[in-house]
Amino acid sequence: MAELAAPSGKSSLREWLTTSEPxxxxxxxxxxxxxxxxxxxxxPLAMFGLFIVLVLIIVAIFAxxxxxxxxxxxxxxxxxxxxxxxxxxxxxxxxxxxxxxxRLVHGSRLTLMVVMLVTVIAMPVGLLIGTVSGYMGxxxxxxxxxxxxxxxxxxRLILALAFVAALGPGIVNAIIAIAITSWPPYARIARAETLxxxxxxxxxxxxxxxxxxxxxxxxxxxxxxxxxxIIRVTLDMAGIILTAAGLGFLGLGAQPPTPxxxxxxxxxxxxxxxxxxxxxxxxxxxxxxSLGFNLLGDGLRDVLDPKAEK
Amino acid sequence: MKRVATxxxxxxxxxxxxxxxxAETPPDTLVMAWQFDDIITLDPxxxxxxxxxxxxGNTYERLIGYDLKxxxxxFGVVAESWEVSxxxxxxxxxxxxxxxxxxxxxxxxxxxxxxxxxxxxLDKSPAxxxxxxxxxxxNVEQKIVQTGDYEFTFExxxxxxxxxxxxxxxxxxxxxxxxxxxxxxxxxxxxGYEWLKRNYAGSGPFALRQWRPNEAVVLERNENYAGxxxxxxxxxxxxxxxxxxxxxxxxxxxxxIARNLGPEEIAALxxxxxxxxxxxxxxxxxxxxxxQKNETLAKPEVRQALKYLVDxxxxxxxxxxxxxxxxxxxxxxxxxGAVNDTPFQLDPEKAKELLAxxxxxxxxxxxMDTRNTPDITGMGExxxxxxxxxxxxxxxxxxxxxxxLTKYRAREHDIYIGRWGPDYQDPNTNADAFAANPDNxxxxxxxxxxxxxxxxxxxxxxxxxxxxxxxxxxxxxAMYEEMQREVMETGPYVIxxxxxxxxxxxxxxSGFIIGPSFDANQFGLARKD
Numbered sequence: 114m115a116e117l118a119a120p121s122g123k124s125s126l127r128e129w130l131t132t133s134e135p136x137x138x139x140x141x142x143x144x145x146x147x148x149x150x151x152x153x154x155x156x157p158l159a160m161f162g163l164f165i166v167l168v169l170i171i172v173a174i175f176a177x178x179x180x181x182x183x184x185x186x187x188x189x190x191x192x193x194x195x196x197x198x199x200x201x202x203x204x205x206x207x208x209x210x211x212x213x214x215x216r217l218v219h220g221s222r223l224t225l226m227v228v229m230l231v232t233v234i235a236m237p238v239g240l241l242i243g244t245v246s247g248y249m250g251x252x253x254x255x256x257x258x259x260x261x262x263x264x265x266x267x268x269r270l271i272l273a274l275a276f277v278a279a280l281g282p283g284i285v286n287a288i289i290a291i292a293i294t295s296w297p298p299y300a301r302i303a304r305a306e307t308l309x310x311x312x313x314x315x316x317x318x319x320x321x322x323x324x325x326x327x328x329x330x331x332x333x334x335x336x337x338x339x340x341x342x343i344i345r346v347t348l349d350m351a352g353i354i355l356t357a358a359g360l361g362f363l364g365l366g367a368q369p370p371t372p373x374x375x376x377x378x379x380x381x382x383x384x385x386x387x388x389x390x391x392x393x394x395x396x397x398x399x400x401x402x403s404l405g406f407n408l409l410g411d412g413l414r415d416v417l418d419p420k421a422e423k
Numbered sequence: 424m425k426r427v428a429t430x431x432x433x434x435x436x437x438x439x440x441x442x443x444x445x446a447e448t449p450p451d452t453l454v455m456a457w458q459f460d461d462i463i464t465l466d467p468x469x470x471x472x473x474x475x476x477x478x479x480g481n482t483y484e485r486l487i488g489y490d491l492k493x494x495x496x497x498f499g500v501v502a503e504s505w506e507v508s509x510x511x512x513x514x515x516x517x518x519x520x521x522x523x524x525x526x527x528x529x530x531x532x533x534x535x536x537x538x539x540x541x542x543x544x545l546d547k548s549p550a551x552x553x554x555x556x557x558x559x560x561x562n563v564e565q566k567i568v569q570t571g572d573y574e575f576t577f578e579x580x581x582x583x584x585x586x587x588x589x590x591x592x593x594x595x596x597x598x599x600x601x602x603x604x605x606x607x608x609x610x611x612x613x614x615g616y617e618w619l620k621r622n623y624a625g626s627g628p629f630a631l632r633q634w635r636p637n638e639a640v641v642l643e644r645n646e647n648y649a650g651x652x653x654x655x656x657x658x659x660x661x662x663x664x665x666x667x668x669x670x671x672x673x674x675x676x677x678x679x680i681a682r683n684l685g686p687e688e689i690a691a692l693x694x695x696x697x698x699x700x701x702x703x704x705x706x707x708x709x710x711x712x713x714x715q716k717n718e719t720l721a722k723p724e725v726r727q728a729l730k731y732l733v734d735x736x737x738x739x740x741x742x743x744x745x746x747x748x749x750x751x752x753x754x755x756x757x758x759x760g761a762v763n764d765t766p767f768q769l770d771p772e773k774a775k776e777l778l779a780x781x782x783x784x785x786x787x788x789x790x791m792d793t794r795n796t797p798d799i800t801g802m803g804e805x806x807x808x809x810x811x812x813x814x815x816x817x818x819x820x821x822x823x824x825x826x827x828l829t830k831y832r833a834r835e836h837d838i839y840i841g842r843w844g845p846d847y848q849d850p851n852t853n854a855d856a857f858a859a860n861p862d863n864x865x866x867x868x869x870x871x872x873x874x875x876x877x878x879x880x881x882x883x884x885x886x887x888x889x890x891x892x893x894x895x896x897x898x899x900x901a902m903y904e905e906m907q908r909e910v911m912e913t914g915p916y917v918i919x920x921x922x923x924x925x926x927x928x929x930x931x932x933s934g935f936i937i938g939p940s941f942d943a944n945q946f947g948l949a950r951k952d
Contacts, residue, residue, distance in 0.1 A: 187808060190734070190741045195687075208742060209804050282821050364795025364821040369804050383797045384687050386667055 159412020
């Protein structure tokens with residue numbers, strides 16, 4: 114008994130996870146997750162993406178410790194303005210004599226917040242609309258999908274701009290505006306997935322047992338749509354960051370002096386020839402983080418997509 | 424063999440003729456890079472845009488002109504002399520004889536009367552500069568009357584200060600157009616409005632040859648010009664919207680003058696070989712408008728305190744270097760009666776004292792509507808930092824120009840950071856905006872800056888109205904000085920800077936004058952050596 118109850122050591126944990134005869138649901142699920150992780154970790158690019166995202170999260174959490182200067186209060190305008198990268202200011206200083214490195218570090222919080230909040234708002238909305246639309250069909254489907262079409266008919270940044278103009282500027286309103294504009298693709302994907310499984314035997318079986326449409330959608334259809342939506346969301350995160358940066362660049366995202374990366378590029382644009390670092394540093398940050406999310410999304414697709422080979 | 428030699432010679436000739444143009448511009452042509460996408464018309468009765476105003480200034484003549492170095496000196500241009508009647512309501516102008524339009528037609532009193540009447544009748548944006556003297560489309564023919572070949576009378580509804588009238592007659596809306604030529608091109612009784620939008624009928628040192636929107640404007644020397652003929656045969660404005668492109672073109676020598684350079688570009692060009700920088704005071708004023716509907720901002724100590732919380736000199740030296748100079752009165756340098764004192768500088772201790780007196784020892788929070796252009800945002804952020812030194816938390820609300828201005832015009836702001844440009848060269852233009860508010864109710868018909876900031880000032884309004892009627896120029900100047908000091912001390916405006924216009928040009932260009940107003944940039948005597 115004792116030997117069985119305490120499987121110690123790495124190899125035995127691995128055996129427990131990879132066993133072909135799991136003894137409980139939990140073991141089966143964990144085993145499945147482990148296999149996905151193994152497949153994921155074999156993809157070096159995906160691991161690189163994951164690494165970037167983890168670094169972003171760590172930087173955001175420890176921004177106060179990592180930053181060397183205040184992100185919003187600048188130094189002396191006459192002596193510390195537009196300084197090139199140096200030991201005192203690792204990435205130089207900007208137009209208001211603020212340390213660019215510290216601003217980038219604090220800006221990571223904003224970027225992460227934008228990405229997470231947009232995901233939290235847009236993903237459930239898209240998922241719900243897509244699955245309901247796909248499962249119910251008929252006029253509900255027609256109405257919901259036409260609404261989706263209307264949203265898809267506008268270029269995203271333009272629609273976000275219009276919403277920000279209506280709601281007023283500010284990072285929260287920018288997040289709301291981006292969320293409002295980013296759910297339609299998720300709804301489309303969820304609907305497509307739903308259509309392929311709504312007439313499967315297991316769904317018919319649940320229906321025969323008297324389950325309500327609500328239960329069928331939330332318990333039996335949504336879980337199956339989640340992976341493809343997650344993949345899409347991860348791939349979209351780069352787009353979300355870029356849209357937020359675009360709004361910031363146009364002066365309609367974060368309010369100054371918030372260290373939003375897009376706004377930082379906008380303020381550095383006028384010095385691009387003589388003081389390249391002001392616009393370049395936040396540009397590199399946006400590029401790296403967007404790339405990280407893209408690589409991560411790509412890796413997740415390889416692992417989670419049921420149709421892809423494992 | 425001979426044929427081969429001919430061929431070689433011919434191709435050599437060809438190559439020489441069409442060799443890739445050397446970067447240099449032709450010696451008799453001045454090429455300027457400028458952003459002029461604001462031009463909507465070339466009709467002096469309608470032009471109210473910065474770039475078109477400059478073109479009007481160099482291609483048309485007006486009745487009166489002023490000395491670009493000393494604005495208080497007025498002189499006749501088309502007018503030879505003038506005489507004010509006993510009651511002060513009528514001015515009789517004598518026209519200089521022997522002038523000709525570029526078309527070859529003689530310039531007579533008939534043309535002047537026609538031009539003024541035309542501007543009033545068309546009633547476009549700048550027409551108020553003339554109609555404020557009591558003219559309407561119906562009565563102007565009885566009020567501005569030709570009394571001889573070279574004489575006409577100008578009758579106003581009140582005895583306005585002669586300087587006020589004369590300064591107004593220096594603006595582009597009072598340009599003299601060629602009556603014969605314009606009427607030849609009239610369609611459906613529009614006084615040539617459609618035609619003159621894209622054509623030219625003037626008598627200035629240059630003639631407008633061509634305007635290709637967002638591409639180029641071409642001026643050519645007017646051979647019939649009555650004054651000293653322009654040394655340059657041609658002046659070409661090239662539309663170059665990006666300032667960095669302008670800088671590169673100037674460095675390469677593709678253009679002679681770059682007109683829209685930012686502070687960092689100017690700093691970089693100062694050290695460049697073969698390039699010089701020229702500056703001139705302009706009328707634009709940067710200020711903060713403090714809405715008196717906000718109870719905190721309505722306290723006089725708070726208004727005063729905020730004036731001590733802007734680091735004027737540091738901003739003018741760094742963020743806005745070469746674009747502004749510190750100026751704290753509502754009349755820009757170069758206007759009659761302008762006050763050039765700068766009593767306020769950054770002094771957080773004094774500001775804290777004043778705030779404590781107002782019952783706000785810990786400061787307060789307030790918002791500022793900030794246009795999302797780099798210069799305004801840059802100033803806003805710098806002000807935000809100095810406000811914080813006395814505990815004033817300034818929240819910047821970014822928006823595009825239309826958004827922020829709409830909010831400002833509806834009096835829904837707390838603080839607005841803006842730029843104000845005078846409409847004409849007389850002090851009344853700014854006094855009327857900053858120091859007059861005839862009706863402070865929400866439904867008022869006149870909405871000057873004092874109204875926008877809900878500053879109720881019956882006394883000051885009376886003073887402003889009295890100043891336009893003062894006949895003695897010196898007394899008039901003194902009245903404006905007094906008003907400026909009062910507004911400086913108590914007004915709901917933190918007036919910070921006066922604009923400087925900067926042009927970077929090749930060394931060989933001389934005689935390009937940056938005047939005090941947008942229509943006073945002159946190159947009639949500019950040359951290239």
